[in-house]
Amino acid sequence: MAKVKRKKKMEPINWHKEAKLIPGYLILILWVIFTVVLLGWVIGASFSTTKEIYQGNALKFLSGFHFENYVKAWSGGNVSTFFLNSLEYSLISCVLLLLICAPAAYVLSRFTFLGNKIIQTSFVSSMGVPVIMIVLPLFSLISALGVLNNIFANKVLLIFLYVGINIPYTTIFLLTFFANISRTYEEAAAIDGCPPMKTFWKIMFPMAQSGLVTVTIFNFINIWNEYFLSLIFANSDKLKPVAVGLYGMINSMKYTGDWAGMFAAVVIVFLPTFILYIFLSEKIIGGVTGGIKG
Amino acid sequence: MKKNKGMIILFLLPAVILFCLIFLYPIMRTLLMSFFKITGVTDSMDMWQFNGIGNYTKLFSTGLFVTSMTNLAKIWLFGGIIVLSISLLLAVILTSGVRGKKFFRAIIYLPNIVSAVALATMWLQYVYSPKFGLLKTFFTKLGLESLSKTQWLDNEHKFGALLIAYCFGMIGYHMLIWLSGIERISPELFEAATIDGANKPAQFRYMTLPLLKGVFKTNITMWSVSSVAFFLWSQLFSTVTADTKTITPMVYMYTKVFGAGNSVTEHDAGVGAAVGVILSVCVVIIFTLCNKFIKDDELEF
Numbered sequence: 001m002a003k004v005k006r007k008k009k010m011e012p013i014n015w016h017k018e019a020k021l022i023p024g025y026l027i028l029i030l031w032v033i034f035t036v037v038l039l040g041w042v043i044g045a046s047f048s049t050t051k052e053i054y055q056g057n058a059l060k061f062l063s064g065f066h067f068e069n070y071v072k073a074w075s076g077g078n079v080s081t082f083f084l085n086s087l088e089y090s091l092i093s094c095v096l097l098l099l100i101c102a103p104a105a106y107v108l109s110r111f112t113f114l115g116n117k118i119i120q121t122s123f124v125s126s127m128g129v130p131v132i133m134i135v136l137p138l139f140s141l142i143s144a145l146g147v148l149n150n151i152f153a154n155k156v157l158l159i160f161l162y163v164g165i166n167i168p169y170t171t172i173f174l175l176t177f178f179a180n181i182s183r184t185y186e187e188a189a190a191i192d193g194c195p196p197m198k199t200f201w202k203i204m205f206p207m208a209q210s211g212l213v214t215v216t217i218f219n220f221i222n223i224w225n226e227y228f229l230s231l232i233f234a235n236s237d238k239l240k241p242v243a244v245g246l247y248g249m250i251n252s253m254k255y256t257g258d259w260a261g262m263f264a265a266v267v268i269v270f271l272p273t274f275i276l277y278i279f280l281s282e283k284i285i286g287g288v289t290g291g292i293k294g
Numbered sequence: 295m296k297k298n299k300g301m302i303i304l305f306l307l308p309a310v311i312l313f314c315l316i317f318l319y320p321i322m323r324t325l326l327m328s329f330f331k332i333t334g335v336t337d338s339m340d341m342w343q344f345n346g347i348g349n350y351t352k353l354f355s356t357g358l359f360v361t362s363m364t365n366l367a368k369i370w371l372f373g374g375i376i377v378l379s380i381s382l383l384l385a386v387i388l389t390s391g392v393r394g395k396k397f398f399r400a401i402i403y404l405p406n407i408v409s410a411v412a413l414a415t416m417w418l419q420y421v422y423s424p425k426f427g428l429l430k431t432f433f434t435k436l437g438l439e440s441l442s443k444t445q446w447l448d449n450e451h452k453f454g455a456l457l458i459a460y461c462f463g464m465i466g467y468h469m470l471i472w473l474s475g476i477e478r479i480s481p482e483l484f485e486a487a488t489i490d491g492a493n494k495p496a497q498f499r500y501m502t503l504p505l506l507k508g509v510f511k512t513n514i515t516m517w518s519v520s521s522v523a524f525f526l527w528s529q530l531f532s533t534v535t536a537d538t539k540t541i542t543p544m545v546y547m548y549t550k551v552f553g554a555g556n557s558v559t560e561h562d563a564g565v566g567a568a569v570g571v572i573l574s575v576c577v578v579i580i581f582t583l584c585n586k587f588i589k590d591d592e593l594e595f
Contacts, residue, residue: 132566289471
């Protein structure tokens with residue numbers, strides 16, 4: 001790939017060829033303009049005031065930039081709680097997913113044993129199962145445990161659910177990754193007397209780093225944006241992650257009418273994944289199709 | 295090998311146990327639940343009353359559920375046509391040799407990483423806003439008075455508005471799937487075709503499309519899996535509970551099982567489970583049909 005890239009850059013502009021591509025450029029540019037206007041306006045409006053938004057002057061900043069929208073949304077509207085909850089859920093779940101799925105993916109990719117194929121097939125097919133198919137028994141199981149009344153237990157439960165539903169995807173993604181690492185490393189380690197489990201944690205796990213990072217980014221984005229399970233299993237405001245919290249805020253905003261504050265809340269919610277994307281878009285895009293193949 | 299046995303079990307156990315707890319057991323139990331009459335989700339098994347296929351027949355004679363299935367079918371079909379064709383078009387443009395391919399690709403995929411609640415809010419509160427909305431401003435500038443006054447979120451336009459907003463968010467993902475397929479086709483094939491005098495449209499029609507059959511299947515499968523779970527957008531776009539314009543089976547099930555109990559939504563977890571089974575069967579049918587009619591032997595994955 002790297003070679004192709006360099007070749008393309010050195011190519012001089014061929015006006016005849018570019019002219020043929022004009023319709024294509026036009027569509028792409030219109031698409032980009034729309035996306036930028038959509039996000040840009042919302043970001044702009046979040047620094048404006050409700051009155052100016054209504055007058056259609058959201059992006060003129062006649063009365064300057066209103067950072068207080070953020071301060072208000074952050075402290076007043078519970079956004080800080082939702083935000084920290086989401087951060088806690090996403091980060092802990094991502095780490096647990098790696099610790100659980102990387103070993104599983106490794107043995108599935110390396111060893112032939114009874115049940116290997118069945119496990120892989122079950123994992124792949126479970127990715128097509130609608131969440132509605134699993135939510136009812138989970139709900140009755142969890143109610144029976146009585147953890148929904150205790151904040152800490154409920155948090156643990158939510159993380160348990162986020163980890164659980166992402167296990168098939170994470171394992172299958174890492175499986176293709178481990179399968180592509182040469183076996184010679186383990187052979188060399190075995191000759192040097194390194195036990196297989198130690199070989200995995202000391203050699204294979206670090207070697208799979210780039211795959212681990214990619215899958216973690218995806219898990220982070222998925223868990224950050226997860227909605228349905230959180231809606232059902234996070235009942236109190238103290239437990240809600242951003243997606244569910246924001247939904248509640250938008251509903252209450254209909255009565256308070258603080259539009260600028262609402263747009264500020266929207267920005268706070270999409271900012272973390274957006275920033276991740278700005279720095280890691282190449283890796284994310286490369287990983288999307290990498291995950292599907294399996 | 296003996297040493298490995300312990301390692302295999304140890305390494306697999308946590309993932310497999312979690313999988314059984316979160317997928318296997320619930321799927322089996324939901325399947326079972328769908329044949330029983332169950333008032334509350336939390337009712338223990340001895341309170342269940344066997345109902346045969348009663349839940350299913352009841353569902354298909356309930357107007358609201360049939361409406362929700364029709365809505366879902368419309369989302370799947372029309373949304374599918376919109377998303378798969380536009381994403382294919384964008385993918386073809388991106389691989390036609392335009393400059394800044396990576397930049398365009400990144401921008402088009404961007405909506406997929408934004409939280410759906412935030413994205414839907416942007417559409418609802420900005421694009422479609424009757425007071426300061428993007429569409430209103432746009433049509434006013436063009437002097438199209440009647441269009442600028444359109445209430446995009448009234449009952450007449452709501453479904454279309456919902457569909458377009460949802461599709462916009464999905465296109466980037468499907469474009470990447472198309473892209474990965476197109477990029478796997480050897481450029482030498484196209485060079486040879488160009489030398490033989492085939493023009494671009496002909497190359498697209500007779501080379502790219504047939505070679506993309508397998509990718510097309512992936513796209514349909516992914517689209518079906520995500521549209522079956524259509525919930526959040528519908529919830530955000532509906533102003534009342536059980537809004538017939540935007541209701542989908544998942545919303546129906548949610549109000550049926552978890553919603554506030556009233557005359558519209560008498561609680562019934564067995565019926566809720568049946569909704570889940572019906573949706574899963576839909577996915578399986580689509581998947582089987584795809585596998586039967588689209589053979590993906592053309593492209594090596």
